[in-house]
């Protein structure tokens with residue numbers, strides 16, 4: 001049971017009133033794409049801001065285009081619908097927002113070339129995604145799907161089976177999270193987050209060509225490191241053993257925010273303490289997202 005309102009095919013309705021067919025292609029074949037967005041509650045100002053709303057919807061429409069899921073909204077309309085939905089829910093907390101565009105067609109075939117699509121947005125309060133200050137992780141035995149299998153630049157619902165398998169394996173083996181390698185053995189990303197290493201005063205993160213999702217948090221972390229902390233950033237392929245030899249390692253993502261990794265495959269990373277660079281970047285990022293930093297205010301959409 002949900003007490004919240006959702007946006008469903010053009011209207012704001014009680015989430016509980018939405019019915020989706022058991023025959024829909026989205027349910028049967030995982031034909032959909034989605035976004036994960038956050039709105040941050042600023043307690044001091046009594047204001048709610050959505051962080052980088054436009055960029056999330058630009059990425060969603062790019063996913064829709066690649067996957068042939070046509071939804072009748074522009075980026076502006078999607079931003080407006082989100083703000084209206086948050087107002088209707090009257091949240092006074094940090095919120096996670098989940099737009100989903102999907103094939104609602106009931107035909108018995110996984111074809112994407114089909115005209116029945118649906119779009120919805122649901123949301124819920126979410127302060128911390130995982131209550132952990134230090135992650136102990138493993139390299140997954142599952143390889144990351146490559147761009148020619150399931151497009152890496154989209155956020156396809158079906159592609160998250162790959163993420164789920166890696167996360168489950170990590171959990172069953174006693175780790176907090178997994179790291180994917182690409183098919184040719186390069187470090188790729190986590191099941192729902194990008195990865196950075198810090199070595200000799202420099203940040204390094206895998207490039208888009210290594211089948212990562214080009215994270216919006218990743219982009220922000222690069223901006224903060226270069227512009228605010230004067231830390232050089234290199235986007236290049238990373239080998240597995242570079243992870244073990246790194247001074248610091250951390251994950252980045254909308255849900256996870258910035259999460260220090262202290263152990264990989266039972267090897268202590270650096271001093272074993274949570275990455276100082278990650279904590280400094282996280283602090284800056286949270287302030288920017290909450291509308292406390294003037295120069296980044298254009299990345300914040302005010303709800304109220």
Ligand code: PMP
Nearest residue numbers: 192193194213215216217253254
């Ligand atoms: N990689 C994957 C596979 C993800 O699901 C996510 C979460 N969207 C990310 C990276 C991080 O992207 P973002 O910072 O835009 O949330």
